[in-house]
Amino acid sequence: MMTKPHIIAIPYPAQGHVIPLMELCLCLVKHGCKVTFVNSEFNHKRIIESMSEADDADNVINLVSVPDGLAVEEDRNDLKKLTEALFEVVPGKLEALIHSINESDENRVSCVIADENLGWALELAKKLGLQRVAFWPAAATSLTMMFNVPKLIDDGIVGKNGEILKKQSIKLLPHMPAMNTTDLIWNCFSDPGLQRLVFDLAFKNTESVKAAEWLLCNSSQVMESDVFAFYPNLIPIGPLLANNRLGKTSGHFWREDTDCLKWLDQQPLNSVIYVAFGSFTIFDMAEFQELALGLELTNRPFLWVVRQGFIEEAGNPYPEGFIDRTRNRGRLVEWAPQQKVLAHPSLGCFLSHCGWNSTIEGVSNGLPFLCWPYFADQLFNKSYICDVWKIGLGFDRNENGVIGRQEIENKVEQLFGDENFKARAVDLQAEVLASVKRGGSSYRNFSSFVNWIKAKN
Known part of the structure; x- marks a missing residue:
């Protein structure tokens, strides 16, 4: 033999x-x-x-x-x-x-x-x-x-x-x-x-x-x-x-919270903002709070992965009252079964750090992106998403170098308000899936x- x-x-x-x-x-x-x-x-x-x-x-x-x-x-x-x-x-x-x-x-x-x-x-x-x-x-x-x-x-x-x-x-x-x-x-x-x-x-x-x-x-x-x-x-x-x-998927460092899939089942089609920054990104308190308040301002359902070590400071990082005010439309998890989440029909867009794994997973599911790169090749992947494939938008930082809550709300509205992003994402998805x-x-x-x-x- x-x-x-x-x-x-x-x-x-x-x-x-x-x-x-x-x-x-x-x-x-x-x-x-x-x-x-x-x-x-x-x-x-x-x-x-x-x-x-x-x-x-x-x-x-x-x-x-x-x-x-x-x-x-x-x-x-x-x-x-x-x-x-x-x-x-x-x-x-x-x-x-x-x-x-x-x-x-x-x-x-x-x-x-x-x-x-x-x-x-x-x-x-x-x-x-x-x-x-x-x-x-x-x-x-x-x-x-x-x-x-x-x-x-x-x-x-x-x-x-x-x-x-x-x-x-x-x-x-x-x-x-x-x-x-x-x-x-x-x-x-x-x-x-x-x-x-x-x-x-x-x-x-x-x-x-x-x-x-x-x-x-x-x-x-x-x-x-x-x-x-x-x-x-x-x-x-x-x-x-x-x-x-x-x-x-195999090889995860964190146990996945699969209950969020049941939560997604209850959301309208193409409505949820999925927010995940991979395994390496670290936020400071100011950035974290602006992101939370930006998600609140959108009035849209969101699923947000906040893993251990995501925020520099200890203690409760959420803005006062945020958890209560968004309880009916927000879901927070420590780690999500990301490929299953991205394939879920209720997802509307992916707010991502643009790591390559996240990028190909989003592309393979025909999702438009909101890009918030952290470091290294993520900055470059963002250029592909926004400038070459034209399936996403980046955020602009304010004079203090922070991405503000208003900017987050505006970009979310722009992305959901223009069907071309989704159409191009679905076209790219078809080509990419055909290649495998x-x-x-x-x-x-x-x-x-x-x-x-x-x-x-």
Whole structure:
């Protein structure tokens, strides 16, 4: 009997990276591969705790963990510490894990799929003579920003350490949205040491990724056609969403509140504003209160995800009386089953931080967006939503740099008042979903990839 291809998959240890890679692995299992999924011990524990028994029975992936090199009490949002540990401690642990699997399992490891941010894992796979696949969980465009670093240095726009020498609007490719040099991914951190670290990392990973035999991207030809035309080695196989394989999402760090789906059942069609800012965004009290009062002013039903750690300050952050006044039309949850929520017919729009997972989930459900990016590639994803696909609106900040309640109310009214946003969103949805169905571009790319893995086994 032929052994199955045995894949080791290792994500960058953040929620937005774990979920799409796990989604890719679930698709590979369906196509006859064996997958060992390697989380950090810290995240592994969170994922196991947030799973229900039903998830566990469904889970056909072997979930294992390695230490991330940090003590239990250390802050995983401290990117400097986390990155150093990921590059110094984890490589040795991963190599030891691969050796121990190969000693105990006749299904020896044949392939490593690693998040592009963990370039060292591709070099390790090369050293061990394994198949090497890099996975980019975000927009192709944000990766090409990294690929363009040497050119940005040559053009005198960026210094050798990543410092921005010229503040200007640039286009990395003729048909890509323009971006400000101040929005380059590493520049979104205020600490210069961290900027330097992220910049150096981008440089390093761009080199390491040359060791990959495939570079897969969680995007679709129709969403970023110019980028894929310019970078033929970047292969779109997305959007990778549980809905597309008729399964459940795996890899959550928080337990989902599914009761909100019953609440949605009671709301009118296309009426609810869904407000969610992903796993990383942090608000200060002033911003949070303006958002609450803005939602109240709209007089529309809203479902708002307020996860633990979303607000800097402790104590009750809600404006006085807000909970009582909005009780009949507002629903607050700590974490929502987002793909199910976005697919719900009562949803009218998605007020989002524009993280890539949220962006493709909203697009795949034909929803218009209200864009409130927080940092990194979210600023750029917003340009796609508002300027290229024209399926959403951004908010303008006032003279104090805050997005005010009146601005929120106005943009909500503008979005709901113009049916073109919804019409364009539904058109884009149809094209994107066609790309993952049999015969579509992402479907064909994924099939070629699976054939390659099996042929090499």
